Amino acid sequence: MSHIVVPQKTYIYIFLTLIGLTALTTGVAYVDLGPFNTVVALAIAFSKMLLVILFFMNVRNSSGLIRIIIVAAFFWFALLIAFTMSDYRTRTWTPAPDSWSSAPPTHP
Amino acid sequence: MSDAEAHLPEHHSGLAHQFEDLEQQQESDFLGIWLFLVTEIMFFGGLFAAYAIYRFFYFAAFEGGSHILDARLGAANTAVLLGSSLTMALSVRSAQTGNRRALVVFLIATLILGGAFLGVKAYEYNQKFVEHVVPGLDWAPEGEVLARLAPGGVQHAELYFIFYFAMTGLHAIHMVIGMGLLIWLAIRGRKGDFTPHYFAPVEVVGLYWHFVDIVWIFLFPLLYLIGGRY
Amino acid sequence: MSTATLEPRVHAPRNYLNADYGWKSWLFTLDHKRIALLYLVSITFFFIVGGSFAVLMRIQLVDPQGAIVQPETYNKLFTLHGVVMIFFFLIPSIPAVLGNFLVPLMVGARDLAFPKLNLLSWYIYIVGGLFTLYSTIAGGVDTGWTFYTPYSSTYSNTQVTAVAVGVFITGFSSILTGLNFIVTIHKMRAPGLTWFRMPLFLWAMYATSIIMVLGTPVLAITIFLLALEHLFHVGIFSPALGGDPLLFQHLFWFYSHPAVYIMILPAMGVVSEIIACFSRKRIFGYKIVAFSSVAIAVLGFLVWGHHMFVTGQSVYAGIIFSLLSFLVAIPSAIKVFNWTATLYKGSISFDAPMLYAMGFIGLFTMGGLTGLFLASLATDVHLNGTYFVVAHFHYIMVGGAVMGYLGGIHFWWPKISGRKYPNGWAALAAAIIFIGFNLTFFPQFVLGYLGMPRRYAFYPAEFQVLNVMSSAGATVLGVGYLIPLIYLFWSMRYGPIAEPNPWGATGLEWQTPSPPPTENFSKIPVVTEEAYAYAEQEAGHE
Ligand code: HEM
Ligand SMILES: [Cu+2]
Numbered sequence: 001m002s003h004i005v006v007p008q009k010t011y012i013y014i015f016l017t018l019i020g021l022t023a024l025t026t027g028v029a030y031v032d033l034g035p036f037n038t039v040v041a042l043a044i045a046f047s048k049m050l051l052v053i054l055f056f057m058n059v060r061n062s063s064g065l066i067r068i069i070i071v072a073a074f075f076w077f078a079l080l081i082a083f084t085m086s087d088y089r090t091r092t093w094t095p096a097p098d099s100w101s102s103a104p105p106t107h108p
Numbered sequence: 109m110s111d112a113e114a115h116l117p118e119h120h121s122g123l124a125h126q127f128e129d130l131e132q133q134q135e136s137d138f139l140g141i142w143l144f145l146v147t148e149i150m151f152f153g154g155l156f157a158a159y160a161i162y163r164f165f166y167f168a169a170f171e172g173g174s175h176i177l178d179a180r181l182g183a184a185n186t187a188v189l190l191g192s193s194l195t196m197a198l199s200v201r202s203a204q205t206g207n208r209r210a211l212v213v214f215l216i217a218t219l220i221l222g223g224a225f226l227g228v229k230a231y232e233y234n235q236k237f238v239e240h241v242v243p244g245l246d247w248a249p250e251g252e253v254l255a256r257l258a259p260g261g262v263q264h265a266e267l268y269f270i271f272y273f274a275m276t277g278l279h280a281i282h283m284v285i286g287m288g289l290l291i292w293l294a295i296r297g298r299k300g301d302f303t304p305h306y307f308a309p310v311e312v313v314g315l316y317w318h319f320v321d322i323v324w325i326f327l328f329p330l331l332y333l334i335g336g337r338y
Numbered sequence: 339m340s341t342a343t344l345e346p347r348v349h350a351p352r353n354y355l356n357a358d359y360g361w362k363s364w365l366f367t368l369d370h371k372r373i374a375l376l377y378l379v380s381i382t383f384f385f386i387v388g389g390s391f392a393v394l395m396r397i398q399l400v401d402p403q404g405a406i407v408q409p410e411t412y413n414k415l416f417t418l419h420g421v422v423m424i425f426f427f428l429i430p431s432i433p434a435v436l437g438n439f440l441v442p443l444m445v446g447a448r449d450l451a452f453p454k455l456n457l458l459s460w461y462i463y464i465v466g467g468l469f470t471l472y473s474t475i476a477g478g479v480d481t482g483w484t485f486y487t488p489y490s491s492t493y494s495n496t497q498v499t500a501v502a503v504g505v506f507i508t509g510f511s512s513i514l515t516g517l518n519f520i521v522t523i524h525k526m527r528a529p530g531l532t533w534f535r536m537p538l539f540l541w542a543m544y545a546t547s548i549i550m551v552l553g554t555p556v557l558a559i560t561i562f563l564l565a566l567e568h569l570f571h572v573g574i575f576s577p578a579l580g581g582d583p584l585l586f587q588h589l590f591w592f593y594s595h596p597a598v599y600i601m602i603l604p605a606m607g608v609v610s611e612i613i614a615c616f617s618r619k620r621i622f623g624y625k626i627v628a629f630s631s632v633a634i635a636v637l638g639f640l641v642w643g644h645h646m647f648v649t650g651q652s653v654y655a656g657i658i659f660s661l662l663s664f665l666v667a668i669p670s671a672i673k674v675f676n677w678t679a680t681l682y683k684g685s686i687s688f689d690a691p692m693l694y695a696m697g698f699i700g701l702f703t704m705g706g707l708t709g710l711f712l713a714s715l716a717t718d719v720h721l722n723g724t725y726f727v728v729a730h731f732h733y734i735m736v737g738g739a740v741m742g743y744l745g746g747i748h749f750w751w752p753k754i755s756g757r758k759y760p761n762g763w764a765a766l767a768a769a770i771i772f773i774g775f776n777l778t779f780f781p782q783f784v785l786g787y788l789g790m791p792r793r794y795a796f797y798p799a800e801f802q803v804l805n806v807m808s809s810a811g812a813t814v815l816g817v818g819y820l821i822p823l824i825y826l827f828w829s830m831r832y833g834p835i836a837e838p839n840p841w842g843a844t845g846l847e848w849q850t851p852s853p854p855p856t857e858n859f860s861k862i863p864v865v866t867e868e869a870y871a872y873a874e875q876e877a878g879h880e
Contacts (some may be wrong), residue, residue, distance in 0.1 A: 154559035244570025
């Protein structure tokens with residue numbers, strides 16, 4: 001918790017930047033970047049989030065503990081996705097035995 | 109510190125008995141709200157993870173579903189919500205400087221912008237009923253809508269709309285709670301409960317509001333802008 | 339177990355129990371100690387409810403054809419037993435009762451950081467509990483406590499929604515408790531109480547709270563999605579729409595494996611306190627024990643896939659999850675080694691709390707080692723879904739966590755109630771519980787190894803002997819649990835008055851009267867030495 005008063009101008013500049021980024025991400029969606037559409041959209045969203053966290057939420061002036069907590073939360077979220085994906089992305093590495101794909105085996 | 113009346117006598121400083129001093133109390137409040145936001149990150153995180161997996165499997169269907177939404181409307185609504193974050197930040201600043209009038213004005217402005225956002229959202233929800241793309245309640249896409257969904261598989265597009273409603277719905281519930289808190293703050297602010305020494309509630313609600321904004325910052329591209337719109 | 343029935347002692351000094359009277363003074367209290375007692379009463383209630391389901395199951399299994407109920411009812415019995423015991427007894431047990439009571443005392447503070455949230459957490463817990471009780475009366479649930487889709491979403495026409503809502507709601511009580519503890523431990527430690535002077539119980543509570551805060555929300559959202567699917571018949575986890583039932587399992591176990599550490603870590607913390615006190619020694623390798631709690635909390639998040647080895651989960655993911663499961667056993671083993679090393683050359687006395695702690699070590703070790711059998715991909719193919727799994731987790735959760743909880747209750751009872759209980763009875767109860775427990779659950783290892791599947795109302799006749807043994811053991815165990823209930827209740831009125839520090843233990847909670855005054859300390863204490871300075875204490879006596 002900081003007692004530093006941030007000038008009003010800063011907030012307004014940040015707001016304008018955020019609006020600009022929103023326009024940008026919407027505009028880019030109308031350009032064909034192939035798979036990079038997703039990457040760009042997420043990168044822009046991520047930068048917008050950083051601006052909100054650092055300036056509007058004033059984490060710039062917060063203690064190290066708060067920063068660690070924020071990073072840890074996102075890290076845990078990443079772990080959730082990464083480990084779950086590790087299943088989905090590798091499920092098909094070993095193809096199912098031939099007998100599974102066709103009709104159920106008849107009883108011996 | 110323009111508003112001298114806003115200073116309350118020391119004994120009404122809002123210090124709870126379990127704390128030694130205001131600083132300890134403020135630090136605790138602050139840590140508490142951040143930990144709460146951590147739980148929110150994981151709460152939405154589970155939903156985003158499920159979304160990510162299905163989107164990975166059924167990209168075409170998600171793309172088709174996404175193209176039913178009005179991206180421009182989504183963008184405009186994003187701007188409205190960002191505006192509410194700005195006014196929220198300015199509310200905290202006004203509390204910090206002891207400007208009671210500005211505090212109340214900015215809180216009400218935040219409230220109005222939040223309401224506008226929800227209004228647009230309600231219009232969009234209604235649109236989904238018109239188009240019959242509400243899973244579970246009214247799922248019978250036809251005509252042009254059906255044609256857009258068909259390439260990715262209509263069934264899988266239903267999955268997309270489940271996520272659309274679950275994600276935006278939970279987000280909207282958070283907004284409604286936030287707006288309730290804003291009203292409470294505005295009333296307390298008018299009464300002069302907050303001073304440059306004690307405004308933790310404003311700051312805490314502010315953090316919550318910004319967090320809800322951040323969720324939307326991700327929801328917008330993830331729901332409205334899948335796969336480009338060219 | 340209402341302590342409100344205590345007679346006002348004529349000249350008794352003011353304490354948190356006699357500070358105020360009447361039900362309002364309890365239901366609207368903000369005092370962490372009173373809230374702890376609210377929790378104590380409520381979780382004891384749920385323990386009895388869950389225990390009754392267990393008794394019915396064990397009666398059923400005396401006969402291979404099933405002694406009393408039909409399979410549909412049996413399915414409901416094991417489901418409700420699991421739900422109640424896990425979400426409404428074991429998860430809140432040590433944190434919400436002993437943690438609530440002790441964390442502020444141990445850090446040397448007047449209360450938790452957020453007393454109102456603390457009371458709110460109890461109400462949330464009760465509301466969640468009411469939903470679950472309602473579902474029981476309204477027909478029960480038969481999905482298993484794991485709520486696997488598509489049973490729970492498509493096929494079950496039992497009270498899935500009510501239970502889901504109950505568990506969802508209770509989750510928030512656990513979140514609030516965790517949040518409160520983290521803030522309290524970070525911000526409200528008494529002067530001089532550095533991190534490495536903290537009792538290991540606090541470290542354990544801290545690690546547990548991390549899991550509560552990071553894990554529980556994922557359970558909440560998972561259950562939310564499940565309820566959506568069940569209510570609106572949309573196919574989030576349903577293959578019919580291309581959904582994946584295994585995704586439910588991933589999300590569920592992302593919380594529920596760490597949740598097993600929510601249950602065991604606090605018990606480890608309790609045991610550390612007891613072992614140090616009753617061997618009059620500093621815990622061997624204090625820092626390592628402290629860090630191992632945090633290591634368990636972190637690593638525990640990365641092993642959930644070991645519950646899914648024989649589902650359609652990718653074998654490559656399985657290999658990684660197996661490897662990590664072996665890793666997480668290391669910090670647990672470290673603790674066992676360090677407790678043992680603490681005992682070495684200690685001047686040990688076997689009061690009742692110590693007996694529970696020793697029971698904990700033995701049973702937890704059994705549970706942990708059999709976990710490794712299950713964490714090996716190949717053996718799990720055979721053991722998965724059998725009674726071996728049931729025995730494994732009961733050794734940990736009942737043999738470990740419940741033993742730890744009872745040990746803690748016995749250790750701090752004089753502080754909580756201001757009275758002493760009869761030590762002889764307590765020792766007898768500990769022995770009966772230990773014997774009854776092993777008689778109940780050891781045969782289940784054998785049953786599982788021989789291939790008896792879990793969650794069935796009938797079984798082949800050749801398994802009868804072992805099942806009867808298990809049911810007999812359950813009777814003994816039940817008696818073992820009843821005895822403390824009786825003498826602890828008795829001691830509240832008739833027990834001898836306890837002095838502030840009856841065990842001669844270190845720790846701030848022992849430096850204030852028993853029971854403590856509402857404000858905990860007349861003056862906030864200053865800490866000048868490490869935790870467990872028993873050697874210094876002895877030296878001081880000479
Ligand atoms: C040494 C560390 C541990 C290892 C390596 C381990 C391993 C495992 C494995 C592999 C399973 C899955 C078995 C199967 O379904 O085939 C399992 C199940 C289980 N474990 Fe553990 N475990 C450990 C510690 C614990 C602890 C500390 C607890 C609780 C306090 C616990 C409670 C459970 C429960 C409740 C289940 C059964 C879940 C169900 O209902 O299916 N385990 N364990
Ligand atoms: Cu596990």
